[in-house]
Amino acid sequence: MTTLLETRALTKRFGGAQVINGIDFQVTAGEIRCVIGPNGAGKSTFFKLITGEHRPSEGSVHFLGRDMSHVLPHERIRMGMSIKFQIPGVFPELTVRQHLQLGLHRARDDRPESLDALLQRFMLEQEESVLASNLSHGKKQWLEIAMAVSLGPKLLFLDEPVAGMSVEETHATGELIMRLREAGLTIMVVEHDMTFVKQIASRVSVLHGGRLFADGPLDEILARDDVAEIYLGRKK
Amino acid sequence: MNQLKSASQRTPRAGAVSLAIKLVPWLVAFCLPLVVDGNTSGNFAYCLVWAFCAVGLAAMWGYGGILSFGQTAFFGMSGYTYGIVTLNLGESWISSWAGLVVGLLVSVVAAALIGYMIFYGRIKGVFIGIVTLSVTLVLETFMAQTAGPQWAIGAARLNGYNGMGDMPQLTIPWPGGPLTLENASFYYLVLALLFVVYWVTRKMLDGTFGLALVAIRENPQRAEMLGIDIRRHQLLIFVFGCTLGGLSGALYTIWGSYITPSTMGLTSAAMPVIWVATAGRKSIGGAILGTALLVWLSQYLAIYGSQYALILMGAILLIVVLFAPEGLLPFVLKLMRSLATRPQTPRRHGPRDAFEAQKGE
Amino acid sequence: MTTLSLLYSLIYQFGDNFAYLVLAALGLAVIFGMMGVINLAHGEFIMCGAYVTIITAKHGVPLPLAMLLGAVAAAIAGVIIERLVIRHLYDRLFDSVVATWAISLIVQQTMLLVAGPSLEGIGTPFGSFSLGEYSFSTYRAVLPGIALGILFALYWLFFKTNYGVCARATIQNAKIAQCLGLRTDRLYTLTFALGAGLAGLTGALYAPTMTAVPTMGSNFIVQAFVSVVVGGANVIAGTTPAAGILALIQTGLTASYGQLFGQIGLLVTVIVVIRLMPQGLGNLFTRSR
Numbered sequence: 001m002t003t004l005l006e007t008r009a010l011t012k013r014f015g016g017a018q019v020i021n022g023i024d025f026q027v028t029a030g031e032i033r034c035v036i037g038p039n040g041a042g043k044s045t046f047f048k049l050i051t052g053e054h055r056p057s058e059g060s061v062h063f064l065g066r067d068m069s070h071v072l073p074h075e076r077i078r079m080g081m082s083i084k085f086q087i088p089g090v091f092p093e094l095t096v097r098q099h100l101q102l103g104l105h106r107a108r109d110d111r112p113e114s115l116d117a118l119l120q121r122f123m124l125e126q127e128e129s130v131l132a133s134n135l136s137h138g139k140k141q142w143l144e145i146a147m148a149v150s151l152g153p154k155l156l157f158l159d160e161p162v163a164g165m166s167v168e169e170t171h172a173t174g175e176l177i178m179r180l181r182e183a184g185l186t187i188m189v190v191e192h193d194m195t196f197v198k199q200i201a202s203r204v205s206v207l208h209g210g211r212l213f214a215d216g217p218l219d220e221i222l223a224r225d226d227v228a229e230i231y232l233g234r235k236k
Numbered sequence: 237m238n239q240l241k242s243a244s245q246r247t248p249r250a251g252a253v254s255l256a257i258k259l260v261p262w263l264v265a266f267c268l269p270l271v272v273d274g275n276t277s278g279n280f281a282y283c284l285v286w287a288f289c290a291v292g293l294a295a296m297w298g299y300g301g302i303l304s305f306g307q308t309a310f311f312g313m314s315g316y317t318y319g320i321v322t323l324n325l326g327e328s329w330i331s332s333w334a335g336l337v338v339g340l341l342v343s344v345v346a347a348a349l350i351g352y353m354i355f356y357g358r359i360k361g362v363f364i365g366i367v368t369l370s371v372t373l374v375l376e377t378f379m380a381q382t383a384g385p386q387w388a389i390g391a392a393r394l395n396g397y398n399g400m401g402d403m404p405q406l407t408i409p410w411p412g413g414p415l416t417l418e419n420a421s422f423y424y425l426v427l428a429l430l431f432v433v434y435w436v437t438r439k440m441l442d443g444t445f446g447l448a449l450v451a452i453r454e455n456p457q458r459a460e461m462l463g464i465d466i467r468r469h470q471l472l473i474f475v476f477g478c479t480l481g482g483l484s485g486a487l488y489t490i491w492g493s494y495i496t497p498s499t500m501g502l503t504s505a506a507m508p509v510i511w512v513a514t515a516g517r518k519s520i521g522g523a524i525l526g527t528a529l530l531v532w533l534s535q536y537l538a539i540y541g542s543q544y545a546l547i548l549m550g551a552i553l554l555i556v557v558l559f560a561p562e563g564l565l566p567f568v569l570k571l572m573r574s575l576a577t578r579p580q581t582p583r584r585h586g587p588r589d590a591f592e593a594q595k596g597e
Numbered sequence: 598m599t600t601l602s603l604l605y606s607l608i609y610q611f612g613d614n615f616a617y618l619v620l621a622a623l624g625l626a627v628i629f630g631m632m633g634v635i636n637l638a639h640g641e642f643i644m645c646g647a648y649v650t651i652i653t654a655k656h657g658v659p660l661p662l663a664m665l666l667g668a669v670a671a672a673i674a675g676v677i678i679e680r681l682v683i684r685h686l687y688d689r690l691f692d693s694v695v696a697t698w699a700i701s702l703i704v705q706q707t708m709l710l711v712a713g714p715s716l717e718g719i720g721t722p723f724g725s726f727s728l729g730e731y732s733f734s735t736y737r738a739v740l741p742g743i744a745l746g747i748l749f750a751l752y753w754l755f756f757k758t759n760y761g762v763c764a765r766a767t768i769q770n771a772k773i774a775q776c777l778g779l780r781t782d783r784l785y786t787l788t789f790a791l792g793a794g795l796a797g798l799t800g801a802l803y804a805p806t807m808t809a810v811p812t813m814g815s816n817f818i819v820q821a822f823v824s825v826v827v828g829g830a831n832v833i834a835g836t837t838p839a840a841g842i843l844a845l846i847q848t849g850l851t852a853s854y855g856q857l858f859g860q861i862g863l864l865v866t867v868i869v870v871i872r873l874m875p876q877g878l879g880n881l882f883t884r885s886r
Contacts, residue, residue, distance in 0.1 A: 089458035091451050098447055105444040106463045151463060180588035218320065304693060357872045362635060362694060366826055367868055373819055374864045381857050504814055506698055513695060543710045549703035557696045558685060 002029045004155050004186050005050065009059035012042075012049055016122065018184075021210040022059065022211075032177065032187045034197045034218075037207035038230060043190045044086065046207065047159055051083050052076050054063050063132040064154070075161050077106075082153030084144045084158045092133035096143055099132060103150030110209050114150075122176065142176070149180065156180070158189045173185040174199040198222070206230075261525060265427055268343035276421035277490070281423040283531040285487045286511070288429055290479030290527040291437055293508045298517035299441055300473040301453035306350070306509045307366030309375050313346055314339035314412060314482030315489035316379075319400045323392035328420035329407040329414050334484050336406065337380055343482025351474040355467040372505050380498035399496035403487060406490050426487060430524065433480065437520050440476075481508070503546070510553045516563020526565065602729025607848065609733050612741035616843035619744045619837060620803070621817040622824035624796030626832045629825055631768055631788040634693045638701040639796055640814020640823055644708065647765040647804040647813060648796025652704040654719050654804075664801035672795020679789040683746070684782065708811035715885045737806060738782070747798070752833050764788060801885060823863050827870045 005027040014022040019042050029032050036045055048054045050061055052073035061068040066077060077083075089129060091099065100118050106109060117158065119125045122142045126133060132143060148156055158177070162170040170193060179202050181187060191197055197218075204221040206214040208230050214221055221227055241382035265284075270276040289307050296302045316341040325331035350371060355366055356537025385465050394400060405412040406425070442444060449458040452466050459566045460466055498504065515526020528548070537545035625639045636660060648771035654660055686693040723735035755761035765785050767774040775781050801818065805815065828839025843863055851859035 074460050074463050074465050077461060083461050085458065085461070089455050089461075091454045091458070093454060094447070094450060102447055102451055102462055102464075147462065149446075157415065303694075315805065353868075354874055359871055362691065362828075363871055365694065365853065366635075367871055368824065370823075370864045370867050374861055377857065377860050469884070475643075504700065506702060509695060509698070543706065546706040547703055550699045550706065553699035554682070554696055557699065558682065561692055589767050 068236035291459030646800030667801035672794030675793025
C-alpha cells in the first residue's frame with residue numbers, strides 16, 4: 001500500500017484570507033479518491049497547490065516520496081501527475097488526434113497502436129479528425145481526460161469531470177473512470193454530483209472552510225450527519 | 237483552417253496535386269534567371285533576400301504567438317557584423333564566408349540572451365513586442381551617432397547614417413580564380429538557402445514541436461499541464477526566427493555591399509510585420525511568396541513614384557488587419573472555397589433557418 | 598554664484614526632461630489605461646497639433662488660441678480614427694497595435710507628400726534669461742509648470758467630474774459598467790479623443806521650440822511609451838512619478854556621458870522594469886472587457 005501523494009500541514013493564504021488551513025492528506029496507489037465539499041471550501045485551490053500552480057504559504061506536498069516545494073508544474077507532470085481542469089481546456093484549432101499526439105509524445109510513446117487504443121477507450125474513434133472546437137460538450141470532456149491519460153501518469157486529477165453532462169454521459173464517464181482504475185491508475189476527483197461520487201469512489205474526503213473535515217470509506221462518510229449538515233441541499 | 241495537416245487525412249490523389257502546387261513556385265523561381273538578364277536576376281535576388289526575415293517572423297508570430305518588432309535589429313546586427321569581419325579580414329573567399337557565419341552567430345547569441353530575458357522573465361503578450369521594439373530603437377539610436385572616425389572596429393568604420401560600405405561580396409574558390417557570387421549565381425545561392433530554410437522550417441513546425449507551439453499559443457495553462465516547458469519552446473522559436481532575420485541582413489549587406497542604421501529604424505521594423513500580416517502569418521510558403529511580391533511591388537513603385545510606396549504598404553496593412561486578419565492569401569482561399577460550395581437547392585426562409593445559420597457560424 | 602547657476606542648470610534640465618516625458622506620455626497613457634490600446638499613431642496626433650498650431654499662428658492667430666486649435670484638431674482626428682478603425686479592434690488588442698502602426702505610417706508619408714519635408718517653425722516666445730554663464734529659454738523653463746497644470750486639470754477631470762467617474766468605472770469593470778447603463782462605446786470615443794487631444798496639445802506646446810517635420814512624432818513616441826511602460830497606465834499615480842524618475846536618470850546620464858547615453862539609459866530602464874515587474878505591468882493589459 002504505497003502512498004502516492006501526501007500533503008503535510010498544507011496552508012495557503014491569499015492576502016488576509018486563509019483559503020487552505022493545515023491539511024494533512026494522503027492518497028494510496030490504486031484508489032479512486034473523491035474530494036467533496038460545499039462551494040468555497042477550497043477544492044480548486046487545493047488542487048492547484050498539489051499541481052504547483054500555487055505555492056503554499058506553509059506546509060508541503062510530497063509526491064512519490066519527494067518534496068515538491070521547488071518543483072515546477074511542468075516538471076511535476078513529467079514525474080507522473082496529470083490533471084484535467086474544470087474549465088474546458090482543449091485547443092480549438094487542433095484535431096482530436098493531435099491532442100492525443102501531444103500527450104503521447106510527452107510520454108515518448110509514438111506508436112500508432114497507443115493512439116488507437118486511446119481513441120477506442122474514450123469512445124472518440126469517429127471524431128479522430130474533428131477539430132476540438134466542433135466537439136459536443138461531453139466529448140470535449142472525454143477528450144480532456146484522454147489527453148490527461150495519454151501522458152501515462154501515475155496520478156490523475158479530475159476537476160469536475162461530469163460538469164454539464166447528461167445522466168447517461170455521467171454514467172458512461174463513471175464506467176470509463178473505473179476501467180482506468182482497473183488498468184492501474186490512481187485517480188483523485190473533485191465533484192459535486194453525488195450519484196457520480198457514489199458510482200466511482202473508494203474513499204471520500206470532505207473539505208470545508210479550507211480544512212479536511214472528514215476522510216474515510218464512501219459509506220462511512222455518507223452516513224455521517226455532520227457531513228450532511230455542511231452539505232445541505234447538495235445531494236442529488 | 238487546421239494549419240497542421242496530417243498525411244493520413246489526404247487521399248493519394250489530393251496529396252499529389254497539393255505537392256505539385258507546392259513545387260510549382262520553386263520550379264518557376266529556378267527557371268527565372270534563364271529568361272532574364274543578369275541585372276534582373278540580381279533584383280529578384282533582392283526580393284528573395286527579405287523572405288528569410290518573413291519566414292522567421294511567421295514562425296514566431298503565426299505559430300508561437302510571439303509578435304517581435306525586433307527582426308530589423310537582428311537584420312542590422314548580422315549585416316554590420318558581416319561588414320566588420322570582411323573589411324578586417326580582406327578579400328579572400330574565406331573572409332566572406334566567415335563574415336556570413338559570424339554574422340549569423342552574433343544573431344543567435346543575441347537572440348538567446350534577449351530571449352532568455354524575455355521568456356524566463358515571464359514577459360508576455362504585447363510587452364514582448366515592447367521589449368523587442370526597445371532593443372531595435374536602442375540599436376538604431378546607438379548606430380546613428382557612430383559617424384565619427386573614433387567609431388571603428390579594426391579597419392571597419394561604423395559611419396553612422398553614412399552607412400558602412402564597400403565590403404567584399406561572397407566568393408567561392410574556383411579553378412580559374414575565385415568566383416564572385418553575384419546576379420544569377422547569387423540568386424541561385426539565395427534560392428537554395430531559401431529552399432533549405434523552408435524545408436527545415438516546415439519539418440520543424442509540422443512535427444510535435446510545432447504542435448506544442450500551437451498548444452502554447454492557444455491555451456498556455458493547459459499546455460503547461462501537459463508537461464510542455466513553455467519557456468524553452470518559446471526561446472527556441474524566438475532564436476530561430478531572429479536568426480533568420482539576421483540571415484536576411486547578412487545577405488542584404490552582401491547584395492548591396494552597404495548597410496545603414498535606417499534598415500533598423502521604426503519604419504523598417506514595420507515592414508516584416510506588414511509582409512507577414514498580409515500574406516498570412518500561419519503559412520510559411522505564403523510568407524515567402526507574399527514577401528517577394530510585396531518587396532517587388534515597392535521596388536516597382538519606387539521607380540515610378542516612391543512616395544506612394546509606403547503609403548500603399550500602410551494602407552494594405554490596415555485593410556488586412558481590419559478585414560482579413562488571417563492574411564490576404566487565406567482570406568482569398570476561404571472566399572474561393574465558400575464560393576465553390578454554395579448550396580444548389582432552394583431554401584425556405586424561416587425562423588429555424590436563421591437558427592441553423594447562426595449555429596453554423 | 599557659479600555653483601548656483603550649475604545647480605539651476607541641472608534643475609532646468611530635469612524640468613525640461615520631465616515636462617517632455619510627461620507631456621509626451623499623457624495621451625498614450627489615457628488611451629492605454631482606458632482601453633488597453635497601445636496607440637502607435639500617438640506621434641502623429643502630436644504632429645497634427647504642432648502643424649495646426651504653426652499654420653494658424655502664421656496666419657495671425659494669437660499663439661494660445663493657435664495651440665488650442667491644434668489640440669482640438671487632433672481630438673477631432675482622434676474621433677474619426679476611433680470610429681473608423683479602433684472600435685472594431687477592441688477584442689483584438691494585438692491587431693490594434695498593428696493597425697495604429699499602419700495608420701502612423703500612412704499619415705507620416707502622406708504628410709511628407711502634402712506638406713514637404715519640413716515646415717518652418719514659429720519662434721520661441723518669451724526669449725531667454727541668463728544665470729551666471731548659462732542662458733536658458735524662458736519658455737522651456739515654464740513648460741514643466743504648464744505640464745503640472747495639465748496634470749492637475751486631468752486629476753480634476755477624472756476625480757471630480759461625472760465623466761471621470763464613468764471612465765474609472767469602465768476601466769475597472771467594463772461589463773458591469775455597461776449593465777449599469779453606461780454607454781461604454783461613447784465613453785471610449787470620448788476618451789480616445791481626449792488622448793488624441795492631449796497629444797495634440799503636446800505638439801502645440803512644443804511647436805514653438807522645434808522645426809516641424811512629418812516624422813516629429815517618432816521623437817516623442819519613444820519617450821511616451823517609456824513613461825507609460827515604466828509607470829503603468831494610471832496617468833496621475835503612475836506616469837507622473839515614472840516621468841520624474843526617468844527624467845532623473847536621463848538628466849544624470851546626459852550630464853555625465855552625453856545626450857546619447859541619456860536616451861539609451863531610458864530604453865534600458867524600460868527593459869529592466871519590464872523584466873523586474875512583469876506581473877504588475879502585465880495585469881494592466883489583461884483586463885476583462
